[in-house]
Amino acid sequence: MSDLVVETRGLRKVYRDRGRKVVAVDGLDLAVERGGVHGFLGPNGSGKTTTIRMLLGLARPDAGEITVLGERFPAGVPAALARVGAVLERGQFAPDLSGRRNLDLLARAAGLPSNRVDEVLEQVELTAVAKRRYRGYSLGMKRRLGLAAALLKQPELVILDEPSNGLDPAGIRDMRDTIPRLAESGVSVVLSSHILAEVQQVCSSVTIISEGALLKAGRVADLLGESTSRTRVGVADVDRATACLLGAGYEVVVEGAFLVVEGHEHPEVISRRLADVGIYPYEVSAIRPTLETFFLKLTGHRPTPMPDPEVEA
Numbered sequence: 001m002s003d004l005v006v007e008t009r010g011l012r013k014v015y016r017d018r019g020r021k022v023v024a025v026d027g028l029d030l031a032v033e034r035g036g037v038h039g040f041l042g043p044n045g046s047g048k049t050t051t052i053r054m055l056l057g058l059a060r061p062d063a064g065e066i067t068v069l070g071e072r073f074p075a076g077v078p079a080a081l082a083r084v085g086a087v088l089e090r091g092q093f094a095p096d097l098s099g100r101r102n103l104d105l106l107a108r109a110a111g112l113p114s115n116r117v118d119e120v121l122e123q124v125e126l127t128a129v130a131k132r133r134y135r136g137y138s139l140g141m142k143r144r145l146g147l148a149a150a151l152l153k154q155p156e157l158v159i160l161d162e163p164s165n166g167l168d169p170a171g172i173r174d175m176r177d178t179i180p181r182l183a184e185s186g187v188s189v190v191l192s193s194h195i196l197a198e199v200q201q202v203c204s205s206v207t208i209i210s211e212g213a214l215l216k217a218g219r220v221a222d223l224l225g226e227s228t229s230r231t232r233v234g235v236a237d238v239d240r241a242t243a244c245l246l247g248a249g250y251e252v253v254v255e256g257a258f259l260v261v262e263g264h265e266h267p268e269v270i271s272r273r274l275a276d277v278g279i280y281p282y283e284v285s286a287i288r289p290t291l292e293t294f295f296l297k298l299t300g301h302r303p304t305p306m307p308d309p310e311v312e313a
C-alpha cells in the first residue's frame with residue numbers, strides 16, 4: 001500500500017479579481033509519498049502558494065479532493081494540521097526576546113517540555129545564537145527560528161513555501177543543509193520553489209506544475225534519467241571534427257567554440273573516433289542533465305526569467 005502524506009485530485013481554485021476570473025489551480029493531482037524532501041516546482045504565478053494554502057486549510061478549494069496524512073479535507077483539517085508543521089507568517093515572535101525565550105513561550109503554550117526547545121534549536125542549528133535577541137537575527141536565522149517553531153510539536157510533515165526566498169547566499173546554504181537533515185530525522189518535507197538548482201540539490205522527488213496543472217512528477221533521478229545526455233567537445237579544428245563525427249553518425253551541433261554531441265555516448269568513444277583521424281580534443285566532457293534543462297524541455301521556458309543585469313542597471 002502506498003503511503004501518501006499529500007494527495008489531491010482535481011484540485012481547483014478560482015480567484016475573482018475585480019470582476020475577472022483567475023484560475024490559480026486547475027485540476028491539480030498531487031501524490032507525495034512519505035519520507036524525503038519533495039519539491040513543488042513551477043514558474044511564478046503557477047499556483048504553488050495557492051495549493052499550499054489549501055493543503056494547510058487556509059484556503060478553500062472550488063473543486064477537488066485533498067487528503068493530508070490520511071485525513072480527508074475539509075472534515076479532517078484539524079486532525080491533519082495537528083500533525084503538520086508550517087512556517088507561520090512573520091510577526092509571531094517578540095523582537096526583544098531571545099530566540100530561545102520565544103520558543104519557550106510557544107512550547108509552554110502548547111504544553112510541551114522545555115527540552116523540546118533544545119532539540120529543535122539543535123535541528124535548525126540555532127543553538128549557538130539562541131540567547132541573542134530575535135531583532136538582531138539575520139533573515140536566514142529568523143526563517144530557521146520559524147522552522148524550529150513548526151518542529152516543536154514533532155510534526156510528521158513539514159510544508160514550506162519558498163524557504164529560501166529573499167535569503168542571502170549564506171542563508172540559502174544554511175537552509176539547504178537544514179532541510180535534508182530534517183528528512184533524515186524522519187520528517188517528510190514538502191517545499192515549493194522556483195529555483196531549480198536548489199530543488200535538485202535538496203529534493204528526492206518533485207512535482208512540476210504550470211498554470212495550475214500537473215506537468216510531471218517523479219523521483220529527480222528518474223526524471224533526469226529520462227532526459228538525453230550530451231557531450232561537450234573542445235577541439236582546435238571545429239569544422240574537421242564536426243565532419244568526422246557527423247560521418248560517424250552522430251548528431252552534432254556547434255555551440256560557440258565547442259561541439260555538442262547529442263545522446264548517450266561515452267566521452268572516451270568520442271575521443272577515440274577523433275584521435276583515429278588525428279584530431280586530439282582538449283576537452284571531452286559529459287554535460288550532466290539538470291532539472292533546469294529538463295524543465296526547459298518540458299515547458300519551453302525557464303521557471304523564472306533571469307533579469308538581464310545590463311538592462312537592469
Ligand SMILES: Nc1ncnc2c1ncn2[C@@H]1O[C@H](COP(=O)(O)OP(=O)(O)OP(=O)(O)O)[C@@H](O)[C@H]1O
Pocket residue numbers: 015016017022023024025042043044045046047048049050051194
Ligand atoms: N488573492 C488573490 N486574488 C486574485 N488572484 C490571486 C490571488 N492570489 C493569487 N492569485 C493569482 O493566482 C495565480 C497563482 O498564484 P500563486 O501565488 O498561487 O502562484 P505561485 O506559483 O505561488 O507564484 P509565485 O512563485 O510568484 O509565488 C496567479 O495568477 C496570481 O496572480
